[in-house]
Amino acid sequence: MLAWTIYITFFGVLVLMLLPRNNARAARIVALLTAIAGCVVAFVGSIQQANPGQVTTIVKVRWIAGIGANYYLAADGISLVLVVLTGLAAVSGILFSWNIEKRTKEFFAFYLALIGGVYGVFLSFDVLLLFVFYELTIIPKYFLIARWGSTRKEYGAMKLALYSFVGSHLVLIGLIAAWVVARGQLGHASLDLIELSKVHFSVGFQHWVFPLVFVGFAILAGIWPFHTWAPTGHVAAPTAGSMLLAGVVMKLGAYGCLRVAMVMFPEGMHEWQWAIAALAVAGIVYGAGVALVQRDFKFVIGYSSVSHMGFVLLGLATLNTIGLDGAVLQMFSHGIIAGLLFGVVGRMVYDRTHTRDFNDLETLQLGKLLPFAGVTFVIAGIASMGLPGFSGFVAEFQVLMGAWLVFPKLTILSGIGILIGVAYTLRAIQKGFYSDAPPKPVNHDHPMEPISIPERFGAVMLIGASLIIGLFPGLLMNWIEPCFNSPLSMFARLLVKGGSQ
């Protein structure tokens, strides 16, 4: 059933392409209906899956016999979490881009193509298929930003596309080498992820292949020092674009690290564990520090994404079940919260004020002009800081617990990152919405358009998701935990010697 998320979404792209050029309204409705249908399928399919700890095959047919590739879609608990996240992000992104008037149908066609690719990545258990979907997302990302973006959009789009492409090519080198070695060991060609996870690649081989594949994926997860695409890309993107970039595209990278690099080369992961943890913490602290001094509202959120994704990578690097649980939950949580933050800044604020400069925003007193935006941002900010009651708390807490068991010193350092996180969020709330600066006389000729219904829906949906998971983390933990706990899972070899359980 979950496979229909992919098919429905790409069918939506097709329908959009056939729509008449000037009918923006029809395009919006088609896009929204498609996204809702995908989201509903994702929800229902995920709930129906009986045993989230096991990889449940959805479809598996021979694709290219000569190289052992299958059209193999399947899902385990981790896929379910991310598929549901994608569904939510897709719907909210469309709600927040209801005001796109310029070439609407093309915008939503690229948008849905991106979403379809993302669903595909999360459901692929064939490495080649996963890679195909992964690269498929690059092109729509590029055009969404370059065509409908703002500030230095062509630069940001090209930078993002090139970083993604270079990253995926690092992965490709590793995959081809692994395919050749695995064929020697298995006696037949295979690209089946589960089969490959049982191949014992020699330690010497893993020593160089693992970092290639891991970093290749991690570039998209915003690993420091290859994160620089993220702030520029996020800022340049249109609102829905940044929501998707932060919400799901960065997760693709982290998911690839976990599902491909770490599962296929567990010994390599153990060897490089410290380096990855160090980079992750560097990202957490650096991202937070830079976010603290930005003048552009969107850059604050952009750098905060780098910081929060650092927690995902730190969780992966712990190699114990608590840390990994936290990492996956953090992927979900950050996807929701960052989406909301970008929605507020990009759609509610920037589209109305046409400025994101704090110096200008301070004089506008947006807290009074747009109370809904102010309140939403405060809630999102609180969630982003990691206050209990929201999903961010549960996720980051678990990551830190897991990390404490392995690298206590680095954990203390990342604690500093959290403190700076509180500081930059408060600063953004204060400067963006509730400033003491003397107000500029309001221009009564152009009163600000009130917050529209779709925006309210989108915001409430995302806040709700974060709250529900914050209050009942078990809903998702029931999907995530069995994946790592089962001794038969594909992650079993990863957890053998690294963590203290």
Next chain:
Amino acid sequence: MNSVNYLQILQLAAPETILTLTVLVVLGADVTVLHGKSIAARFNVGALLSILGCAFAALLAFTRHTEANVFNGLLVVNPATDFVKVAILTLTIFTILISTSGKFTNHVGEYLSLILLGTIGLMFLVSTEDLLMIFISLEFASLVLYILTAFNKQNEKSAEAALKYFLFGGMSAAFLLFGFSLLYGISGSTNLREIAIGIAGKGFDPLLLFALVTTVIGFGFKVAAVPFHLWAPDAYEGAPTPSSAFIGSGSKVASFYVLAKIFTLGFVGAEGSAVWHDYLSGWMPVVALIAALSMVLGNLTAIVQSSAKRMLAYSAIAHAGYMLLGVLSNTPASASAMMFYVITYALTTIGAFGVVMVVEEATGGDAIKNFAGLSKRAPGLALCLMIFLLSLGGIPPLAGFIGKFFLFSAVVSAGANLGLLWLVVLAIAMSAVSFYYYLRVLKAAYVADAAADAPPIPVPLLTFLALALLALLVILLGCAPGLLTQFL
């Protein structure tokens, strides 16, 4: 010496014979029935006749299952050569289809029949295992290509390009002939398999190495590999666009097929090794060197081009580098991967040139800035362009990606202990570079705005059908490559 059975030869060369007859029909029709008609009408009828001939020849080659070898390898017919012929004929059909909207000449009959004659040369080229026959058919096809390059008489660049191409081509022919004569001297035969026996055990023979290097130089010119590529950008840019497409497609397929044949059949025992830190002199390191140079120089130079055709020329040089990797790995898997790659590349290239041609005729130039706003001025055309360029850049699920995966995995498998991985790493790194310049054209087409008063670009129906079909093929072969690989 067995007695000559001319009827049998005619039967074996039936596809070529049909095509020769088609040439006469096309020429005849153009000077008689179509005399005085408009250029478009002459092009359409001539193209229809040519395509019918090609399709008939292709059908014949595709359905017969003959294995024959006449005159000790002069004419070799087997399912493999027949399939390559089918591929070449298909490429010719598409080339003719995109040339129908051309306004560069009023010698329609001659143009079409020259394309067909070139195709005949290429078909003979793939179905022989004899050096003499290889040389004759290669030169025959090349001569046709020189003329096709010069065909636009209103354009000085066309003449200049043809002259340059001709001079370089003549020199490369001299190199080839020199190498071939040395090979004959060493082994006492012009047949590839007998040459392999003749040179067996010679080991590190300076004369053999010299013959080898001159042969590589000769073919290096033909396939435009660095450092013998200098003619290519000018020829691609100056030639009428369908001619460029023909140079970049059909002739590429045939040249690579025969190049691989010469090396794998004729130079058995002289392979050497291109494995990292374990080089042995022979033809493999030589080919590895020019492959590496082609990939690096082709891709880096393509970045700075402002003309789309020159960009495609440098990208052709880079792609020749990837294909040479398939030649040098010298396994059955890599040979079929290379053929898959070169055929899909050729289809994509014709498509790309087809789009360039339409844009060129509508806007008066092929500069990348002329593509601005294409997505609005001709949405279908822009979509086709996107598919072709992304396939060239190796984006899944298009044919270019799966071709690269086949090719690179076969190359890595070929060297012991991942010894050829260094070449694949270089190739993949360079293909990441290539993405940038393909995206530049797409950026113009999809992101940049055309001038406010820019009218829609008219796309000739026949050309558009051909392009749409090519785009579909590129997608189809990317998603279901088994359709093609079963024949290779």
